[in-house]
Amino acid sequence: MDATTRQSEIVDLLNEQDRVEVDDLARRFGVSAQTVRADLRDLSTRGALSRIHGGAVRISAAANRAYGDRRKLNAEGKQAMAAIAAEVIPENCSVTLNIGTSTEQVARALSGHRGLTVISNNINIINMMMGGESRELILVGGAVRQSDGAIVGEDAVEFISRYKVDFAVIGASAMDEDGAILDHDAREVSVARAILKNARTRVLVCDHGKFQRSAPVRICDVADLDLVITDAPVPDAFAEAARMAGTRILIAGQSETENESDEND
Incomplete structure (x- = not known):
């Protein structure tokens, strides 16, 4: 055969x-x-x-959806989350962004920041950040997946491990109420883990719809993150897991006071 x-x-x-x-x-x-x-x-x-x-x-059917179509899903929510991420990340720092439509929006929101060093395994992110304000752009080395411009696999993991950045910003395919952060592709997960491991502050940008989806491969748990940015209130169990771990949750569309109130509840 x-x-x-x-x-x-x-x-x-x-x-x-x-x-x-x-x-x-x-x-x-x-x-x-x-x-x-x-x-x-x-x-x-x-x-x-x-x-x-x-x-x-x-x-899943959601994962099979073309990358261009996924960009259109909850576009406003992704933009709102990205705006929060851009407020959290200061100028004159280093940041690694992984593959994903939410992290692409974060890259757009950072376009006005000066003095950034940006590392990404997403060709789309590097392309959209070229020009404009002074910044250093570093594209992770390895084989390119043509369907979405991702660079994944062991070469990418090794490349990322050479750096230690101020901020890691990742997305995910699914979140569980128990605090698990999940994805479909083990190779993508290996890269996301390397990004988190080699950063001082670890940020997840993920819309609330990911609680209605499932994926088999664990990236990390909410306890492994410093900040979760989402676009709607999270399930109580997830919020409690975050609270116990000291992980902050910021919700797009809520004021700073409302977010602080949610964290203290």
């Missing part, structure tokens, strides 16, 4: 079930685990599935 046929059957399996395992697929196709991992890597690059440890899972 050739690779094309195998990969087609893997996709068919994931249309019938939520998850496939490397060892099961190797036995099914009579090939090595290494061959199966290569198949899963190819399918993940094309956006057909999401890789996890030991196998792969089906990507």
Whole structure:
């Protein structure tokens, strides 16, 4: 059986079930685990599935939506969250932004800041920040995913680990009420973890709709963040997890007094 046929059957399996395992697929196709991992890597690059440890899972309909379409989802909410992020991040500092439509809006909101050093694994962010006020732009090295301009994988993780920045700003595909911050692609998650690890202040920018979505790969927990910026009140359990960890939550559209009141409740 050739690779094309195998990969087609893997996709068919994931249309019938939520998850496939490397060892099961190797036995099914009579090939090595290494061959199966290569198949899963190819399918993940094309956006057909999401890789996890030991196998792969089906990507939700939201995750399959084209990147350009995702930019249009809750555009006003993303802009409002980005404006808060731009107030939090001062001029003359360093910041790393990961792939995502929310982090792109943060980049736009930072366009007037002077003296920034900006690192990103998102080609779109680097392009939109070129010109204007004086700043240093650093594009993470590695293979480019053409569907969204992301640079992910071990090369990107190693590149990011060379730096220590003042602010990390990440997005996510899903949030759980228990405080888990989640995504679909294990390679993206590895990069997001590296970004958080190599920053002094860690910021999540994520709209409230992510509480209605699920994703299989854990980026971090709310306790691992310094600040969560969102666009609507969060579930009580999430707010309590944040409060216990000392993680601030800022809600777009609320005044500073209202945000402080929510944190003290």
